[in-house]
Amino acid sequence: MSDLHEESASVEGxxxxxxxEIVEESIAGGEKRVQTRFPPEPNGYLHIxxxxxxxxxxxLARKYGGKCNLRFDDTNPVKEDVEYVDSIQQDVRWLGFEWAGVHYASDYFDQLYAWAVELIRKGLAYVDDQSQEEIRQSRGTVTVPGKESPWRNRSAEENLDLFERMKNGEFGDGEKVLRAKIDMAHPNMLLRDPIMYRILHAEHHRTGNKWCIYPMYxxxxxxxxxxxxxTHSICTLEFDVHRPLYDWFIEKLDIYPSHQYEFARLxxxxxxxxxxxxxxxxxxxxxxxxxxxxxxxICALRRRxxxxxxxxxxxxxxxxxxRDNVIDLGLLEFCVREDLNKRARRRMAVLDPIRVVITNYPEEKTETVDCINNPEDETAGKREVPFGREIYIERDDFMENPPKKYYRLSPGGEVRLRYAYLIRCDEVIKDADGKVVELRCTYDPMSKGxxxxxxxxxxGVIHWVSARHAVPAEVRLxxxxxxxxxxxxxxxxxxxxxxxxPDSLKTVTGYLEPSLNEAAEGDTFQFERLGYFCVDxxxxxxxxxxxxxxTLKDSWAKMAAK
Structure with missing residues (x-):
């Protein structure tokens, strides 16, 4: 039994x-290997x-013991840049994959040119002098057949001469194109003599100025x-109408019969x-x-x-x-919550502070409390967090006139400070505008923990940070x-x-427990009761x-429902 059959058997059930299913059918039919490729255009950054x-x-390649190439579709030098090539490689590796080889469409320019010459000799391609607009207008519609180009029946010798002169730079951009000679009445519009090459006098990021004609996708x-x-060329669904042309070129050139399969784009x-x-x-x-x-x-998700x-x-x-469908963004957010819940260290931070003065706590005293780093990971251990007379709590954790079953802080009410003490609110201090600026509280000295x-x-349990030890930081919401x-x-x-x-970004000054001052770029934390955050x-x-x-919960879905 081959390695592919062994791998296939291992996932049975x-x-x-x-x-x-297609891959397994091809394996059952005698296919000895699985070869896929990821073919991005280096004209922008990759997205989700x-x-x-x-x-x-x-x-797929990993599952069936095959290989996957990374191949850059670099056929349009006007829009491409090495910056995008580098970013794409970084993204693929960040996602946890390694390619069997890095290839470029430009690696094959010589061979593609030779094959174009072969099609011309076979009477299956010709040089057209029409403009892009004239070609577009002559293609017809879904119900009306196209019109043949007046240059469609040039001899193979004339086409070979013109195509070589195109390559040699004798003509300007858009002056001529090479078209496949298929059928101007074909029901699939893409097979109505599609353009194979266009003239672009532009420097290519890999081939320099060697070429001034570039193949179409x-x-x-x-x-x-x-x-x-x-063996399995996988594309998104919009390319299904391109498949007959994909097959036509392979058939007419009598080359290795790769086959295209389509799936719904995200x-x-x-x-x-x-x-x-x-x-x-x-x-x-x-x-x-x-x-x-x-x-x-992908780079934005990584930074986030x-x-x-x-x-x-x-x-x-x-x-x-x-079939195309629309996936709820909430599913992506659910996945990152699930993952970070297991791996992110817990920390305390206050993003909209109210100062709390614990009047019966000694003014100069500072102590530490033991805090769990991650309740989902016993090996993560604990850390010490300073506690003192003055602390910050979230403004949302205090309400002057609370409704029933309100379990946070209110006048005369009592809450537990996470990992620390029970406190009771005795007095509310407001500014001239009536905004609460300070709470005077007392604590139960016997309630540590x-x-x-x-x-x-x-x-009620709320989080806090020591005002004296808090580290101010810019927090982007x-x-x-x-x-x-x-x-x-x-x-x-x-x-x-x-x-x-308009509210996609709000920037606030947060007050963080001092251990976060040592965090490095990319480190991820759960700010308790607030959400997951990382160092920018x-x-x-x-x-x-x-x-x-x-956020810790899908608050957007609740707002949308309202």
């Missing part, structure tokens, strides 16, 4: 998605939709798969997936860059504090569908970038920018900056 594709392509894609002997609520529109937000300064934590890019494990969990839960000295029950659930459904007369969330790269020696990864 588990529910398979339709792509896994690409993360799903990465997990799928690399995951539909011509380069299938042949690149064939060169790499890809659509996420409250999220814009268009790289072009995301680039617009970056260029006009609406966001802080491609890695702004409000963006759906998402873990690769949480993104892979999300991709697994979304699954592989044959939160247990009352006389057995009385106190239900990120929320969803858009307020519209389906960003593919833009109302007439509006643009996607009309749905930007904007942190300096003068002060830390924390990003909110996600």
């Amino acid at each position: 588990k529910s398979l998605n339709f792509l896994e 939709g690409h993360a799903k594709s990465i997990c799928l392509n690399f995951g 539909d011509y380069a894609h299938g042949q690149s798969d064939s060169i790499e002997k890809v 659509n996420l609520t409250y999220t814009m997936m268009s790289k072009r529109k995301l680039l617009q937000l970056v260029r006009q300064g609406t966001v802080m860059g491609w890695d702004d934590p409000r963006m759906p890019t 504090g998402y873990t690769p494990e949480s993104v892979r969990m999300f991709a697994d839960k979304v699954g592989v569908a044959k 939160g247990r009352s000295s006389d057995g009385r029950k106190v239900k 990120f929320d969803r970038l858009f307020v519209k659930e389906d960003m593919n459904d833009i109302e007439e007369g509006k643009t996607f920018e009309d749905y930007l969330n 790269r904007d942190s300096t020696a003068a002060g830390k900056v924390f990003n909110r990864t996600v």
